[in-house]
Amino acid sequence: MDASVALMILSAVVVYLVWFKFIARSLNGPRVWPLLGSLPGLIENSNCMHEWIADNLRACGGTYQTCIAAIPFLARKQGLVTVTCDPKNLEHILKGRFDNYPKGPFWQAVFHDLLGDGIFNSDGDTWLFQRKTAALEFTTRTLRQAMSRWVNRAIKQRFWPILETAQLQGKPVEFQDLLLRLTFDNICGLTFGKDPQTASPGLPENGFATAFDRATEATLQRFILPEIIWKLKKWLGLGMEVKLSQSLDHMDKFLSEIIHTRKLELLSRHQGEIPHDDLLSRFMKKKESYSDEFLRHVALNFILAGRDTTSVALCWFFWLVSQNSRVEEKIITEITTVLMETRGTDTSKWVNEPLVFEEVDRLIYLKAALSETLRLYPSVPQDSKHVIADDVLPNGTFVPAGSNVTYSIYSAGRMKFIWGDDCLEFKPERWLSEDGKKFEPKDSYRFVTFNAGPRICLGKDLAYLQMKSIAAAVLLHHRLTVAAGHRVEQKMSLTLFMKYGLCMDVHPRNLKPVPEKMHKADDEEVYV
Template identity: 65%
Template sequence: MVPSLSRTLTGPKAWPFVGSLPVLFKNRSRVHDWIAGNLRATGTSTTYQTCTIPIPFLARKEGFYTVTCNPKNLEHILRTRFDNYPKGPKWQTAFDDLLGQGIFNSDGETWLMQRKTAALEFTTRTLRLAMARWVNRSIKNRFWCILDKAAKDNVSVDMQDLLLRLTFDNICGLTFGKDPETLSPGLPENPFSVAFDTATEATMHRFLYPGVVWRFQKLLCIGAEKRLKQSLQVVDTYMNDAIADRKKNPSDDLLSRFMKKSDTCGNAFTSKLLQRIVLNFVLAGRDTSSVALTWFFWLLINHPHVEDKIVAEIATVLKETRGGERRKWVEEPLDFEEADRLVYLKAALAETLRLYPSVPQDFKQAVNDDVLPDGTVVPAGSTVTYSIYSAGRMETIWGEDCVEFKPERWLSVRLDRFEPPKDGFKFVAFNGGPRTCLGKDLAYLQMKSVAAAVLLRYRLSLVPGHRVEQKMSLTLFMKNGLRVFLHPRKIEDGHLSIE
């Protein structure tokens, strides 16, 4: 261990030669809770530093990690000193084969150009209407059919799997106008979907393990790197077909819109770049919403009083928009105008994301030496990890009831208006600063529509013995899915009941 460095570290004990890797490996199955525990142990600072490569000349850069969930630090990293904290070469190299120079894997001018183009498109009413069409079509024609059959046959379903399929179909339709129909009776395997999942998982392995491991596997084309190469061939073929189809038949999807744009030199985007641009949106649009909804339904199973309030709110809105005849409430999914009015449901979804953010942590690399607002010194070239998961579990940030599922904390005093915290960097589940998620509003609307589609028809109960635990990946999946039984719901005046 470098003596001068060891005296400055404030996190887990770092040992000679191996740094803090042993304790990280020991806690690999609960890394997010482990990080939160380390941050709580710092008291009010909610920042610690550790080293994974305690070797001179490398320790202060490649092996040095600053971990924080302090809102002032998050604002500093994500907005105030945004230019000093890019994704960095480590992240970009690991994700290059899958995401290329797409918006989530680029910095500087390349990122800015795509951001400006996407920002213009995400503010159009056309895109919102297109999203509503895809969501409602998937719910009515396929999602409800699968749920109805499972309820009738009294068999369980894996809600996480169904939601991943639903959001995947929706985002593919919105992004390049092709519905892979992974959410269909029988839950068929779709080559593109399977290849995309395989490529995503193999890519995540690159970031979770030392670079020398995956580079060696790539050189020999073995293990996860072999799977990545094979799956990317399938993805590329599918995307090339989609691009060729859109050149012949332009539509209102994102791919068609980007095909009309130019790069920073005024040239049309190449097919390769177009592939990576839209794949970035597929990755972001599928996992985040489906994972959030999965944790949302699990929380409702454990907090039935919150579920009752949500169902009552949906019933109130539908009585005003569709009249008192209950049959009409479940004939069609909620349109986005109706979903807009569901204030308590939005609060419950935000509370879910506070406790179980779809992306539990993110990483930046410091370009120059810096000092965070809490006084923490960040060396140039080192990594800064900000733990979104931990931020939702800090008494210093959210109070003594920080671990309670309490949607009311997101509402005005009169409980009639959604009110996010005045300090926006207490809650960065949708990122913050210039990289704030462009699809945030669409994500809420999709989640509200899907949640209402389930809750109006069913109450969920966990399959006895099913273990709910986190999967250790860059997205907060449930390791074993969410297996539930569906109990048909009957809505009467003044009360809710189960048939």
């Protein structure tokens, strides 16, 4: 090698190392390596990433910066990631400077084939138009009542028979799969009025459900690969991109048939007929003329948002309750207290029908327990935003244009400076008033599970309604315990699934002593 070339290479290495030392000093997060940035740490902790991020945030006071590519001109732009769980920073990002922190081009490119320009994959005017349209529907009581009907139908005709059979046979139930099926049937019914029946006895396969699962799996794989790689695979028709294309074709045909049929039904509906109350029909009845493509994307966006998040939350809830008998007893006491008032003391009348909308609405402690579950195990553990223009966060962190901000929802629920010294305890009482009679919501920038600011979740009330209905239906009939030898671990995904599912043994719940026990407690209270 020529001496001058060697000297140039050596000089370049020295200049790079000097630059790297300078850039590394400006970053306060996990260790940064030359060229690779913080990627070695991410890979090493890939099986416990959310806990690793939470540990880093604790050490840095709630916010840190790192780079995933320690390369000049990239390290302070596309390669720079600001990670935070500080409520003041979250309010600034999600509300104060909302327009400066969109989802960004990377997120939209990954999800575009599946979700198009739907509400969960769009920014700016496109998002605002859909948000306003959807908000009008989600605030109606009739939509919540429609959800209640779909959920109760599924509980009575599918969920209860499956659990009862498992109890009689002494076989464990894989709750994660079962709940995914149940919530999928419910959200499809609510979204476009058609029941795919995936949670029917025998748990049959359904073409649309299978295509939806494959499409989401293939889409999530794009997050792992560099954009140029998955785009090349798409162009060449390789790997998961083939499955994605085939699945999208299947879903488009399925939804197109539903839309076509619904249009004909709406045109030919006679006076006195019961109108469709699903979301798709509500959009189609509006004065605006929406394209079939737009309507398909509306449906897919709401199905994606409403299935995994609710089922995952219920899995963590049932696991936590099975580990906390005190909480379980208080939930049962609350449910039976409501049922004594609405259905009398005959316990057989408590269990022959699922709780109706008005009964579910009164379950305050159950809502607190579900909220506490979502605080510790949020269905979506983190989210990211793209930075449009240079900005300074409330804690003083400078974020340059072109970089990205990740806010850790998982960490926000586990910080002492946000929730106190008992932040890691499962304690539903923290959501109740001092007398325990009222549910007290927390600041949405401390409890970010349902997002916050202009993008706060429209389906929040529907999610609580479905979760409370299913939780009450299960716990009123059965006592659950984790199956012997089953491991409960987090799966590293965009949604906080359990890595090995949730296998639980199903035991009968004896309610006969409850009325007498409650009357005795009331008498003692009067006596005191």
